[in-house]
Amino acid sequence: MSDTEVQDQLAQASARFDRAMARLDQSLRELNARVQRQQRIEVDTQRLVHERARLATELDKTAARAKRLDDSAHEVSRRLVEAMETVRAVLSKAE
Template sequence: MEAAIARLDGAIGRLDTSLEHLRARMRTLTRIEVDTRQLINERAKLASDLDKASARAKRLDDSAHEVSRRLVEAMETVRAVLAK
């Protein structure tokens, strides 16, 4: 009887150890899941910011081309007036 109780105590001890290891892995997994969600949210924000910055850069580039075109026109007008 004592041997059976000792074996049962040993088995319960191993089960407790296994459960503690499982709990530790579950806590780690939960932390990883939280970190992953944060990274996904951060990535979405960065992608949105990049889209906005790209759109602004395109508008600035378009404006620069328009200013350049107008400057060329103005210089041509000045040349024409000076040539008269």
């Protein structure tokens, strides 16, 4: 094998090596970008989980308050009916 052939093969091997290194570098950049996107997604997911828990707690509190208000409204209504019946009874006796 002549020096020229050795030089050509060496140049070809070096070019293949450079292309492989460029592909590796590009793959690493893409992988890094995917990892960063995944990390942002994980942070966003955690934020959403916490927000969901906060909203669920708030909803539970609001539902409990609504039930208390509804119970109170029923009690007030019951007492008003009793009071009206008492007034009617008193008025009917007075006639």
